[in-house]
Amino acid sequence: MKVQSKDTLYFTLLLLAFILIIIIMSLGYDRETRLMPLLIGIPTFLLLALQILFQFYPNLQNQFEIDIFSPAGAGKEKNRAQEKSGSLLFPVALVFSYFILLLLAGFLVATPLYLLTFFRLQGKLSWLKCIFAAGIAWLLLYLVFSVGMNFILFEGLLFGGRL
Amino acid sequence: MLEAILSALSVLLSVKGLLCVSLGCVWGLILGALPGVGGPTGLILLLPLTFGMNPMIAMLLYVGVMGGSPFGGSISAILLNVPGTPINAATCFDGYPMAQRGEAGKALGISATASCLGAFFGLAILIIILPIARAVILAFTPPEFFMVILFGLATVVITSRGNMIKGFISGGIGIILSFIGFCNVTGGVRYSLGTDYLWDGIKLVPVFIGLFAISEAIKLSVDKKETISERGVVFTRLGGAWEGFIEVFKHKWAFLRGAAIGTIIGIIPGVGGVVANFLSYTVAVQLSKHPETFGRGNPEGVIASESANNAKDGGALVPTVVFGIPGSLELAILLGAFILHGLVPGPALLKDHLDLVWVLILGLALSNLIASSLGFFLIKTLVRITTVNVTYIIPAIVVLSFTGVFAMRTELWDIFLAAIFGLFGYGMRRHGFPLVPLVIGYVLGAIAEKSFHQSLMVAYGSYTIFFTRPIPVILMILTLVSLCVPFWLSRKPAKGE
Numbered sequence: 001m002k003v004q005s006k007d008t009l010y011f012t013l014l015l016l017a018f019i020l021i022i023i024i025m026s027l028g029y030d031r032e033t034r035l036m037p038l039l040i041g042i043p044t045f046l047l048l049a050l051q052i053l054f055q056f057y058p059n060l061q062n063q064f065e066i067d068i069f070s071p072a073g074a075g076k077e078k079n080r081a082q083e084k085s086g087s088l089l090f091p092v093a094l095v096f097s098y099f100i101l102l103l104l105a106g107f108l109v110a111t112p113l114y115l116l117t118f119f120r121l122q123g124k125l126s127w128l129k130c131i132f133a134a135g136i137a138w139l140l141l142y143l144v145f146s147v148g149m150n151f152i153l154f155e156g157l158l159f160g161g162r163l
Numbered sequence: 164m165l166e167a168i169l170s171a172l173s174v175l176l177s178v179k180g181l182l183c184v185s186l187g188c189v190w191g192l193i194l195g196a197l198p199g200v201g202g203p204t205g206l207i208l209l210l211p212l213t214f215g216m217n218p219m220i221a222m223l224l225y226v227g228v229m230g231g232s233p234f235g236g237s238i239s240a241i242l243l244n245v246p247g248t249p250i251n252a253a254t255c256f257d258g259y260p261m262a263q264r265g266e267a268g269k270a271l272g273i274s275a276t277a278s279c280l281g282a283f284f285g286l287a288i289l290i291i292i293l294p295i296a297r298a299v300i301l302a303f304t305p306p307e308f309f310m311v312i313l314f315g316l317a318t319v320v321i322t323s324r325g326n327m328i329k330g331f332i333s334g335g336i337g338i339i340l341s342f343i344g345f346c347n348v349t350g351g352v353r354y355s356l357g358t359d360y361l362w363d364g365i366k367l368v369p370v371f372i373g374l375f376a377i378s379e380a381i382k383l384s385v386d387k388k389e390t391i392s393e394r395g396v397v398f399t400r401l402g403g404a405w406e407g408f409i410e411v412f413k414h415k416w417a418f419l420r421g422a423a424i425g426t427i428i429g430i431i432p433g434v435g436g437v438v439a440n441f442l443s444y445t446v447a448v449q450l451s452k453h454p455e456t457f458g459r460g461n462p463e464g465v466i467a468s469e470s471a472n473n474a475k476d477g478g479a480l481v482p483t484v485v486f487g488i489p490g491s492l493e494l495a496i497l498l499g500a501f502i503l504h505g506l507v508p509g510p511a512l513l514k515d516h517l518d519l520v521w522v523l524i525l526g527l528a529l530s531n532l533i534a535s536s537l538g539f540f541l542i543k544t545l546v547r548i549t550t551v552n553v554t555y556i557i558p559a560i561v562v563l564s565f566t567g568v569f570a571m572r573t574e575l576w577d578i579f580l581a582a583i584f585g586l587f588g589y590g591m592r593r594h595g596f597p598l599v600p601l602v603i604g605y606v607l608g609a610i611a612e613k614s615f616h617q618s619l620m621v622a623y624g625s626y627t628i629f630f631t632r633p634i635p636v637i638l639m640i641l642t643l644v645s646l647c648v649p650f651w652l653s654r655k656p657a658k659g660e
Contacts, residue, residue: 008594
């Protein structure tokens with residue numbers, strides 16, 4: 001059986017697993033506490049299961065591709081999901097690396113390092129431009145938050161910061 | 164009422180008040196002109212900065228952004244054929260062809276004038292409705308309130324274009340996310356995974372910043388574009404703005420029709436500007452004597468679209484202020500801001516903080532006036548923002564978002580949560596799950612649960628309370644009808660087939 005889009009299938013399975021965990025956890029709570037989560041969770045779970053079925057039977061999905069303002073525009077969603085683009089790994093890795101750097105070294109060290117890495121690897125800027133742009137951003141961050149707002153930015157676990 | 168108006172005017176006309184509206188307006192104009200960023204991101208980035216501010220002054224910043232972003236969005240829609248915000252999409256149809264034939268200034272003049280007058284029209288309707296709203300509030304007890312929320316969510320789902328099932332899933336996930344933490348009915352803690360961090364639920368700011376700002380940064384990185392727009396800028400005859408101003412008065416009926424449609428659509432809970440924008444444009448085409456000229460640079464197309472998307476703000480404030488149900492994404496974020504500032508959206512707001520409601524109304528009117536006036540003078544400069552290389556935009560969004568999230572509660576895990584929601588939001592968008600029902604579900608979920616349990620308590624546990632009172636029954640029928648209409652429309656053969 002041919003799958004319409006493997007990426008969408010995996011993402012929908014992930015959502016299904018999340019809702020399933022919520023439903024299972026809800027069963028452990030008292031009647032009133034679990035009532036609404038189950039009322040919302042079970043239909044959402046069933047709709048997700050239906051969505052997974054659509055991945056194997058695309059014709060069935062067309063019945064629900066409805067655009068009330070332009071019936072001719074129905075089905076655009078599918079095309080958007082199928083648009084191909086660059087790798088997701090690098091930008092996501094950069095965002096999470098920035099968080100880890102923040103945790104370890106704090107804002108005033110992590111921010112210029114993140115910016116340098118981003119400008120050099122993603123923007124392909126020259127070293128001079130990278131250092132200049134990162135320096136300006138660092139200065140703005142320091143002036144606005146530390147000096148202007150007298151706000152204590154996290155120093156990082158390596159420099160005495162506490163969670 | 165008069166006391167509240169005077170109190171609101173004193174705040175609005177203070178140096179701080181005027182500065183906040185103006186700053187918010189410029190911020191909204193700039194972000195509105197950035198395709199994909201738009202007013203909601205502008206509001207979200209302000210959330211952490213306004214924490215600790217006087218709520219009235221903070222609200223002026225927010226309405227400043229709300230007034231500025233729709234016109235900002237029309238700038239890139241007209242000059243680049245790229246709508247800055249989704250609510251400017253229909254403006255492209257006739258605005259860009261006008262720019263292509265050297266009438267960019269005229270089109271922008273139309274947009275500035277129609278936006279400002281449209282907003283005034285919507286706010287005038289809101290002012291007329293406000294005194295009646297108090298009576299409506301008294302008729303709304305928990306069962307009615309629960310049904311209004313259901314109706315609002317249903318309309319959001321059916322108007323999210325594309326796969327309706329995905330819209331329902333999105334809304335369902337949003338509601339479920341709102342259940343994390345303390346249950347406000349029983350006091351029990353749900354889904355906290357044994358950590359103290361989740362006891363108080365997932366906070367609004369990291370969710371919003373993650374879903375919109377971080378996911379947008381990831382999307383821009385993945386798409387590998389050089390600039391946000393790759394089409395360049397048409398800089399021809401920008402001096403024709405005055406002609407545009409006159410054009411709106413020449414087509415007064417197109418303007419009034421668009422503004423009326425915008426206001427009515429805005430009043431329907433949870434529908435929002437995209438619907439108002441497209442519906443107004445469609446009606447303008449249908450009623451025109453020369454429908455064939457639409458899409459080829461007909462000024463009426465720009466008037467219909469822009470008057471509707473600004474008039475909807477006044478209309479959308481009705482469900483937001485009266486019931487605490489957001490009429491649009493911007494107002495969902497505004498509701499979040501209410502909560503952050505310790506204000507209870509809904510009936511209590513109208514009863515206890517009428518001056519704040521007037522601050523919103525007058526601030527929104529002023530901000531629209533400032534945005535349109537600035538538009539006439541700063542068009543050339545603002546347009547250059549859309550051609551900034553994304554290499555500078557992406558890290559600016561990430562750094563500003565992470566710092567803003569941390570500044571909110573000095574809680575480092577909020578940054579992690581924002582990053583997670585960024586990835587999640589990107590996944591939702593990539594695979595066609597609309598984010599608007601998720602956000603509205605998240606904002607309304609806890610309120611819906613509270614109303615549901617309160618209704619059951621009033622009825623001694625009997626579910627018949629939802630079927631025996633007139634308003635809940637009418638609302639239930641409306642919800643069911645609104646869910647069936649799209650299926651009926653999709654099966655109805657088009658004319659000429």
